[in-house]
Amino acid sequence: MQSTLTRSIFEQFVLPAWVRDRVLSANLRISNYVLNTVSVHPTLENVFRVSSENLRSLRENIGQSSKVLGTSFLAYAPTLTTVEDWRSFIEGRMPTVTMERLKAMVPHSLSVVDRLALEHTNRSYINAVYDLLNMSVLAAPLIGISNELASYLRSIPQHQFDVAMTERLIPLFHWRFADEMFWLEIHTGRLSREMIAHYLMETSPLRSDRLPHSGVWGKFRLETFERDALFEAFLSFSCRAMSVCSLFNTSIEHTRKTYQRIHGKSSPSGQPPASLMWYLESAQRRVQATFQIWLFRSAIACDVSTPESFVAMLDIHRAFFADDCNVPAERSLHLARSMSTSEELAVWPCRKCGTPYLASNSSAKIELSQSFLCPCCNGTLIPSRGGRRN
Template sequence: MQTNPSRSIFEQFILPSWVQDRALSANLRISNYVVNAVAVRPELERVFRVTHSDLFSLRSDQTHSNKVFCTPFLAFAPALSSVADWRSFIEGGIPTITMERLQASLPADLSIVERLALEHTNRSYITALYDMLNMSVLAAPLIGISNELAAYLRSVPQHEMDVAISERLVPLFHWRFADEMFWLETHAGRLTRELIAHFLMESSPMRTDKLPHSEPWGKFRLENFVRDALFEAFLYFGCRAKSVSSLFNTSLEVARDAYRRIHGRSSPSGQPPSSLTWFIETPPRRVQSTFQMWLFRSAIAREVSTPESFVAAIDINRTFFADDCKVPPERSMHLARSMAMSEELAVWPCRKCGTPYLASNSSDKIELLHSFTCPCCNGTLTATRGGNRRRK
């Protein structure tokens, strides 16, 4: 991640509000362009992977459109999905199969206005990508790409990208949620934050079960000023003073004073969380806990330290779920710490959609790998839906 010395160390691992605003602006601007483009050119529905009626309906429903567009995540994924594809686009060498398909997908009789509109929207999309790539360690899941591709794009000067956009007209984005169930749930009025989280994980090339685990928590090798900043970050997000003082080897009084200074109230008391099955007792908890582990391990894969990865993950998780959050920060910390040392919870891919989820692997309850189905596929996220799931 490119750092800015004017920002504190704590803020380096939190997505700035202006970047979130850029994501919202890009989501609205691109969706508006796609709605208008496919209304005139229905053949472009195959290119953007969304129909005019579906996207227009979503944009007209403020409640559901807010859930999709008003998050830190881009609702449109890159149409070029590999480093080779992007290198072909930027350098103008031998086109890859994907590049050839995209070039052939555009109607030959596009007017000058249509070409300018696409180029302008491409630039808006790339601007949002670069903002995320340079300001967040979790850019890859936010955009819907791999860490490998994120590293390559981060290395490309933006002026080279601008030249490529001018010289080679191809659509650089398409609708992110390819699963038909996304639209069935949307039109039925059942779209929730948990369902959107599921579709984000399902469509991502980064799979939770394939991502590296964190090292054991504690005895972090951090410089003093980095440790102090992260110590305050944990308290800022609501982790209890007792847990944070133990984690960072700081006196309990110092932690309590810092918590009171940050929140204006005393840190909660009581026993720390101990149960791991708690995270999978209800479908919303399972989805939200899995979503957070997906983000956390995505940051770990960037070779970011354990506490920094946790801060980045909980920041996005808190912003995404907002008032619907079912997993408090203290329990989130317990989950991340425990999964580094315990095998009581495993991560199994759903046998229907393939999305990896937290599953019980304890002696009290074992969820078998080959028969495990996620809450979205077994219908438990929406009580009115059955367990049968039609797929493309």
């Protein structure tokens, strides 16, 4: 699983459209398989961690299912969660406890057709995982695994996966969102993108409060061609010319001309963002800002450069929230830079669900870590339709 260098520098920092389509296809194919299989073999609900009733309800609601299945994130996480589990599966060595448990949970009554269907769906899932691992520095949060496991899987040639899937037939995927409140929002048609973002962070082994911070912004040690590509990437995401020229040590005239060439209009003028409390003024902003920091720090933890991590984060964030985005690129840049130098904002785990969130740590308003509740648990996150979440 070696990354390719056939794409341009800029394209290597963002997720290609064909990979997004591969993830969507995998989400749909696996959902169809699980729905049909669980209907015939109800005991497999314990393996796939989803009931046929819940999954059918999601599939029948086009608006809700597009929000869940139509993102860059796989809706199914691996059943094998550690490097040891995957080594056992790939190399056929002494089975781990997880491997033994999965083997025991697969019914002996599966027909030849059922087994072929499982193997085929495993391959669809692994193909999507393989593509994400090799095409995105944010593969770990997109798949729902740790950076350590992502690094190991990235080192395995795909043919070894193919051989293992033929020789050892166990389900390699299960439903990603374990919280029952997720299905309550689905059944009531109130699931918003912010709620999905919350559940993605809640179920991820990557925790924002335990991930490394970025280094100093500016004076990046980059090759000339890499610096030029990232310079253009920042402008492509609509970061203001004044902010970008100071980061990459370019003239303001050249930066403004480049912005004009990319967008067909002048870079916005005015004062840059200054208030960090702006990100906490609404539940939607807090969730989206936290989501950005989670993705940004996940990339930093892979020893990816600061500007590359920022561009990769913006790409995923923009595609995920689309027209519902409440934190524009200039605000994102201000937030990421400020979090590396200021202690006005902290990252505290919610005392109810444990999900790390941005919280105020300023003298004007301090949110104590031992009593902090995230927007999803304190009822302030208003669904896209319907009333307040209780």
